[in-house]
Amino acid sequence: MDFPGYEALPRGRHHLTREQVVASQRERLLQGIIEVVAEKGYVHTSVADVLKRARISRETFYEHFSDKQACFLTAFEEGAALLLEVAAKSAGSTEVPVLERFELILSAYLNGLASDPARARTFLFEVYAAGPAAAARRFEIQRRFVELVNGVLLEDERWHLLPDPEFACRMVVGGVAALVTGKVAEGDLAGLPALQAPIMALVRQLIAR
Missing domain, CATH: 1.10.357.10 (Tetracycline Repressor, domain 2)
Structure with a gap:
């Protein structure tokens, strides 16, 4: 299922700076957990749910947050x-x-x-x-x-x-x-x-x- 506002960053070369990429990833993760928790509840929300919503890899998630x-x-x-x-x-x-x-x-x-x-x-x-x-x-x-x-x-x-x-x-x-x-x-x-x-x-x- 596609979610508006969660477009993955383009593969390959792009004009975004490293800082812009990191900021985009972080914002998508924060928005993702807000939306998933609102739908499923905190207890039933997993990191995998947030990754799917934000279109972020697990490795990238743990670069931003410990859990x-x-x-x-x-x-x-x-x-x-x-x-x-x-x-x-x-x-x-x-x-x-x-x-x-x-x-x-x-x-x-x-x-x-x-x-x-x-x-x-x-x-x-x-x-x-x-x-x-x-x-x-x-x-x-x-x-x-x-x-x-x-x-x-x-x-x-x-x-x-x-x-x-x-x-x-x-x-x-x-x-x-x-x-x-x-x-x-x-x-x-x-x-x-x-x-x-x-x-x-x-x-x-x-x-x-």
Whole structure:
């Protein structure tokens, strides 16, 4: 079966540099494991499955990664970091009201996941099957997201009045993560953007107290 976007590099002479070849191989392996894990689950995904999807030789795979978990963790870290970067950039100028900035971050997060079902399922659901190392890295990404959100919300004096603003932010971000993971587990990716309204209503209530 052919998979679009996984064209093998041309045999023989070509105009690509060694660095370009290596980068192409690595990107195809990372995308390959994301897609296969989303389809088959982490436990049932083998290195052979990734090789077939990425059209990469086994020898080349081990030039990039020591094993399946190393490949998966790299894909998770880079994908999560990119989503975090997009969310941070979406916050816009500090001249924008705080709650609007938070809503922009939330919208970028929810819509980003909804638009990429393979990454959403792999990074939010299957990550738990990849062992303690993956769970620890997911926690670290969530901690960075808490820092981003709390940094924005702290610009509103009302957020400072909460008994423990950072704890409140951890509760909000943890709740968002749980809601999103539930939608992904149900296969309802299209329903992710609809979470925005009730989440915003809750945050407004927290600030209004």
